[in-house]
Amino acid sequence: MTARKKPQMLKPSTAAKKLGIHLPATPDEFREGTVSREEMAALLQNPPQWLTDLRAQGPHPRPVVAEKLGVSIAGLARAGVDEVLTTEQIDALLADRPEWLRAEREVQAGVRAENRRISRRRDAE
Structure with missing residues (x-):
């Protein structure tokens, strides 16, 4: 048994x-x-x-908000966005593109580019 x-x-x-x-x-x-x-x-x-x-x-939790905005969770915290947001609020931010969002998206793009560079370097070794 x-x-x-x-x-x-x-x-x-x-x-x-x-x-x-x-x-x-x-x-x-x-x-x-x-x-x-x-x-x-x-x-x-x-x-x-x-x-x-x-x-x-929504309302969406912070990881989902960060993903939809194209930023990191830390970027949301730096911008003072610590509450949950609805899809409508996220769409409004994407349409308005406040300065903090532009800056954080640039930071995130840089991080992704660096991660790709490191990955290619590892693959070449």
Whole structure:
């Protein structure tokens, strides 16, 4: 007889982080329960409407905001952007292009270029 494995459970905060969503914006049943690995796979493969809406409209957590703006999380902090933003707010920033956003996008472009240079150098060795 083999012992049945207990399913791995994720805390709501971990599941939200893996889904790229802001935990306080999720439904109560998601925040108050746990999520199994199987449930997580089902959420990724066939997301419910609330998850689809959150991913499309936000509010988005800082890593997602940084990605959508093309800056780093540290760049958001330097600019004083420490709250979650909706897609509408992100689009407004991208349309307006404040000076801090231009500067941080340049920094991020420089970091990416340096990472590519280092990667090419490693590949050549």
